[in-house]
Amino acid sequence: MSDKEPLFSAKNRKLLTNPLGSDNPITVQVLGICSALAVTAKLEPAIVLSISVMAVLALANVIVSLLRNTIPSRIRIIVQLVVVAALVILVDQILKAFAYDVSKQLSVFVGLIITNCIIMGRLEAFALGNRPWPAFLDGIGNAAGYGLILVVVAFFRELLGSGTLYGFHVIPQAVYDMGYENNGLMILPPMALVVVGIIIWVQRSKDKSLIESN
Amino acid sequence: MKALRKFLDKKKPLFEKGGKFAKLQSTFDAFDTFLFVPDHTSKTGTHIKDAIDLKRTMSVVVMALIPSLLFGMYNIGYQHFLSVGETAPLMDMFVYGLIKVLPIVVVSYVVGLGIEFAFAQMRGHAVNEGFLVSGMLIPLVMPVEAPLWMVAVSTAFAVVIGKEVFGGTGMNIWNPALIARAFFFFAYPSKMSGDAVWIAEKADTFSGATPLADAAALVDATPAQAESLMSGALSQTWDMFIGLIPGSIGETSTLAILIGAVILIATGIGSWRIMLSVFVGGYAMGAIFNLIGANPYMELIPAWQHLIMGGFAFGAVFMATDPVSATQTTRGKYIYGFLIGFLAVLIRVMNAGFPEAMMLAILFMNTFAPLIDHYVVQGNVKRRLKRVKVKA
Structure with a gap:
C-alpha cells in the first residue's frame, strides 16, 4: 500500500469493477467453467460457492502477495498450492460445521476450488507482482465477477427448471394448473453451458471490443 | 398473378434504401421471392445459372413430406376411434386428425418464422428459407398430445440455439428439427414418452404403447x-x-415415408x-x-x-x-x-x-x-x- 495512493484510487476501483464486466473471469477469460456448470442448478449452492471462492481467492491473493519477494520462482506453484489448499480446507471445515446441508450439496466442489483456474490464474498473473492491498481488491473483484455469472445462471436455471428461487416457490400453483411444467432440461448440466453461452452472446453483441478476430 | 406482380413492383421502392419502410426490406424481399422467381442477375463474371434456388429446393422437400403428413392425420383419427372402440368413416378419421395436427403445424411455423424474420431484420440479411422444411418436420416428430406452448418453446429453442447462434440457415451443426425434438424430450419427458401421449384423447383402458x-x-x-x-x-x-x-405424427407410416423418399431421390435433393x-x-x-x-x-x-x-x-x-x-x-x-x-x-x-x-x-x-x-x-x-x- 503506497502512502500517497488513496485506498480506493481510480486504479484500485478498476480492479474491483473490471472483472464484473469487460474482464469477467467466466465470460471473457473463460476460466472456472466447470464449477459454473456443476453448482448452478439451484441458487443456494451457487451463492455459497461464490462466497467460498471469494474468501479463498482474496486471502490467497493477500498471502501470496505478502510472500512474493521470498518465494523462489522455481517452486512458486507449489507454494501457491499449499496456500490455496490450506484455505480451501478451512472453508470446507467451516461449511461442514455451520452449513452442513449446503456443504453436502456442493460435495466435491468445495474441495475442487483448489483446481479452479481463476484462483491459480489470479495468483500467477496478479498477486505475484503486486502489493497486498491491490491483490486483495483483485481477488474480491474476480470472485465477484465469477459469482455474478454463477448467480445469474443459477437464477434462470432454478426459476425455469424447478419453479423456485432460493428454495421458495415463486411460480404460483394456478400456472401449473393451466398446464405449465418445469423445464427438466434446465436442471441438466448442458443447459448451464447454453445459458453461459447466451450471456457471452449478449455481452459481446453489446460490447463489440470483446469479439475476437481470427 | 399479373396484378400481384404489379402490386409488388409498385410497393418495392417503399422498402428500398431511403424508402418509408426501409427497415422491413428483408421481410418484403422474402415474400417477393417466395411468390415469384427472383429476377436478380449477377453483376460480375460468369455464373452458372440454375433455376432451382433454396426456396424451390425447400418446396420439394415439403412436398415429399405431404404423404407422411396426410397419413399421420388419418392415423391419428384411426388410433383415436380404435382406442375408444368406435368405428367411423374414413373422412371422419381424417378430419379428426386434421383438427388435432393443424394447430401444431401453425404454432411451429408462426414461432419459427417469426424468429427467423426478426433475426434477418436485425442483422439486415435476406430472410433464409431454411425454416420452411424445419417448420414442417417439427410437427411431424411431435406426439399428437404435445401441448402447444411446449411445441412453441421447443421450436424457439431450436431456431435460436440450434441455428441463429451459428449464423442462420446453412451454418448450423445439428438438424434444427431434431434439436426441437431433443429439447422437448429432455425438458418435458412426461409429454414425450410413455403410453399416454401418442393417441389423441385415448380411452384409459386402451394400451397406447408404441x-x-x-x-x-x-x-x-x-x-x-x-x-x-x-x-x-x-x-x-x-x-x-x-x-x-401409435407414434409421433409423421413417423408411423413407412409406406408414406418411402413415397417421400422416391420424390427426394428422383429430384436429386x-x-x-x-x-x-x-x-x-x-x-x-x-x-x-x-x-x-x-x-x-x-x-x-x-x-x-x-x-x-x-x-x-x-x-x-x-x-x-x-x-x-x-x-x-x-x-x-x-x-x-x-x-x-x-x-x-x-x-x-x-x-x-x-x-x-x-x-x-x-x-x-x-x-x-x-x-x-x-x-x-x-x-x-x-x-x-x-x-x-x-x-x-
Whole structure:
C-alpha cells in the first residue's frame, strides 16, 4: 500500500469493477467453467460457492502477495498450492460445521476450488507482482465477477427448471394448473453451458471490443 | 398473378434504401421471392445459372413430406376411434386428425418464422428459407398430445440455439428439427414418452404403447411375457409398414415415408447414399443382435423389423439427409449413414431409457460429420500424392 495512493484510487476501483464486466473471469477469460456448470442448478449452492471462492481467492491473493519477494520462482506453484489448499480446507471445515446441508450439496466442489483456474490464474498473473492491498481488491473483484455469472445462471436455471428461487416457490400453483411444467432440461448440466453461452452472446453483441478476430 | 406482380413492383421502392419502410426490406424481399422467381442477375463474371434456388429446393422437400403428413392425420383419427372402440368413416378419421395436427403445424411455423424474420431484420440479411422444411418436420416428430406452448418453446429453442447462434440457415451443426425434438424430450419427458401421449384423447383402458415400447419391455420379460408381447402389436408387421400404429405424427407410416423418399431421390435433393446406408447400418446392427441373442429383445425382434418401427425410416429419409448437417463427401455419406443406423439400433436395444434412439443417433453423427469429411478429404489427398510420387 503506497502512502500517497488513496485506498480506493481510480486504479484500485478498476480492479474491483473490471472483472464484473469487460474482464469477467467466466465470460471473457473463460476460466472456472466447470464449477459454473456443476453448482448452478439451484441458487443456494451457487451463492455459497461464490462466497467460498471469494474468501479463498482474496486471502490467497493477500498471502501470496505478502510472500512474493521470498518465494523462489522455481517452486512458486507449489507454494501457491499449499496456500490455496490450506484455505480451501478451512472453508470446507467451516461449511461442514455451520452449513452442513449446503456443504453436502456442493460435495466435491468445495474441495475442487483448489483446481479452479481463476484462483491459480489470479495468483500467477496478479498477486505475484503486486502489493497486498491491490491483490486483495483483485481477488474480491474476480470472485465477484465469477459469482455474478454463477448467480445469474443459477437464477434462470432454478426459476425455469424447478419453479423456485432460493428454495421458495415463486411460480404460483394456478400456472401449473393451466398446464405449465418445469423445464427438466434446465436442471441438466448442458443447459448451464447454453445459458453461459447466451450471456457471452449478449455481452459481446453489446460490447463489440470483446469479439475476437481470427 | 399479373396484378400481384404489379402490386409488388409498385410497393418495392417503399422498402428500398431511403424508402418509408426501409427497415422491413428483408421481410418484403422474402415474400417477393417466395411468390415469384427472383429476377436478380449477377453483376460480375460468369455464373452458372440454375433455376432451382433454396426456396424451390425447400418446396420439394415439403412436398415429399405431404404423404407422411396426410397419413399421420388419418392415423391419428384411426388410433383415436380404435382406442375408444368406435368405428367411423374414413373422412371422419381424417378430419379428426386434421383438427388435432393443424394447430401444431401453425404454432411451429408462426414461432419459427417469426424468429427467423426478426433475426434477418436485425442483422439486415435476406430472410433464409431454411425454416420452411424445419417448420414442417417439427410437427411431424411431435406426439399428437404435445401441448402447444411446449411445441412453441421447443421450436424457439431450436431456431435460436440450434441455428441463429451459428449464423442462420446453412451454418448450423445439428438438424434444427431434431434439436426441437431433443429439447422437448429432455425438458418435458412426461409429454414425450410413455403410453399416454401418442393417441389423441385415448380411452384409459386402451394400451397406447408404441411397438418400440413393447419391444423395449422385452428386455427383462420372462418367456411367457415375451410371448404375449410378441403376439401383440409387434406381430402386426403389415400395420407397422402401412403406419397404423401409435407414434409421433409423421413417423408411423413407412409406406408414406418411402413415397417421400422416391420424390427426394428422383429430384436429386435427398441423398440416396445416406438413406441406403442408414438402412444397411440399422439392419447390420439388428442382425448382430439376432446372432448374440442375449435377451428376448435381441433374440425375438428380427433385424428388418427395426427399420419399420418408430422413427427409423423417417429419420433416415428426412432427417439424416439434411444437406447442411450431413457429410458432404461421397464416401463420407456412406460412413455417416451406416453409423446412424448402427447406433440407432444399438441404443434402442441396449439402453432402456431411450426406446427411440434415431434422434440421438442422428444428432450424434451430425456432430461428427465434419470430422468424417475431413478424414475422407485428407485420405484422398494422401492417395493422390502417393500416385504423383510413384510417377516421379
